Amino acid sequence: MAVALAAQLREGTKKSHTMAENTGFVSCFLKGVVDKLSYRKLVADLYFVYEAMEEEMHRLKDHPVLAPIAFEQLDRRQALEEDLTFYFGADWRNQVETSPAAKEYVARIREIAQSSPELLVGHHYTRYLGDLSGGQILKTIAQKAMNNPTDDGLHFYVFPQIEDEKAFKTTYRSAMDELPIDQPMADRIVEEANHAFHLNMKMFQELEGNLVAAIGKVLFGFLTRRQRTGSTEEPVAA
Ligand code: HEM
Numbered sequence: 001m002a003v004a005l006a007a008q009l010r011e012g013t014k015k016s017h018t019m020a021e022n023t024g025f026v027s028c029f030l031k032g033v034v035d036k037l038s039y040r041k042l043v044a045d046l047y048f049v050y051e052a053m054e055e056e057m058h059r060l061k062d063h064p065v066l067a068p069i070a071f072e073q074l075d076r077r078q079a080l081e082e083d084l085t086f087y088f089g090a091d092w093r094n095q096v097e098t099s100p101a102a103k104e105y106v107a108r109i110r111e112i113a114q115s116s117p118e119l120l121v122g123h124h125y126t127r128y129l130g131d132l133s134g135g136q137i138l139k140t141i142a143q144k145a146m147n148n149p150t151d152d153g154l155h156f157y158v159f160p161q162i163e164d165e166k167a168f169k170t171t172y173r174s175a176m177d178e179l180p181i182d183q184p185m186a187d188r189i190v191e192e193a194n195h196a197f198h199l200n201m202k203m204f205q206e207l208e209g210n211l212v213a214a215i216g217k218v219l220f221g222f223l224t225r226r227q228r229t230g231s232t233e234e235p236v237a238a
Helices: 005-012 014-021 024-030 036-059 077-088 100-115 117-145 165-177 183-229
Strands: none
Touching: 005 014, 005 117, 005 165, 005 183, 014 024, 014 183, 024 117, 024 183, 036 077, 036 100, 036 117, 036 183, 100 117, 100 183, 117 165, 117 183
16 A cells, blocks of 8 residues: 655655754855865765665665665766765775764665665655755855866766656655555654654764864964964955
8 A cells, every 4th residue: 555655754854854954064065165175075975875875775676665766867876986086086995984974874774774675765765855956056056165167076966867857856756655655664764764864964963073173274274374474354254
């Protein structure tokens, strides 16, 4: 028996969505305060998360609850690899490591993929529908903030195999509504999606620390320069 999962997920994660939007890192990002070092750490975190999710989704592609939403057009791993090559160079694999928050996120994906694969729907929804919803805006913000007019380092936001993102989201929501699940399973998927939001927030909070440190460094440099020169110039906001 199918249930209206799409609407339940949207309603059931509204609060988490608002909380995620309001984390320091995300709201700084929205204001165009993007430090390249923090940003490339985010790209590395996302790489590990999508690598785990896509490996598990491909492995479970015939699972009756996962097969209807296992759209390969959504895959982000290759795009993230290209972005990592841009930020870290060709030997990026030797340079990036999983942050504690990304490690916890990956561990959760691997765990449920073994114990209760249906719950992967909550993770899939949280990331891909979010990516399809905010992608273009976030790409433009990142491009401006990092002074990068090209797509280099920003392939994550581009879905070359999806022509119309809005139409695709409608297809995705219809597929979710047809999943062969009952209401107790729908409840568990919504709960897991909220957990996925929480894991994303943890990743952002970790990066927030890096961002604050980067801003602090710039400010410290400015103040020490000012002390040396005796200038009374005001610091310029980022
Ligand atoms: C940068 C801050 C963010 C902004 C401005 C933003 C904006 C939006 C907007 C406008 C929509 C509605 C699109 C539509 O109705 O078709 C949306 C949907 C969505 N966003 Fe975000 N978002 C943000 C951050 C996030 C984050 C951090 C996540 C999760 C990691 C996320 C996950 C989602 C999901 C899953 C949806 C689909 C909701 C649904 O229709 O069921 N968003 N977002």
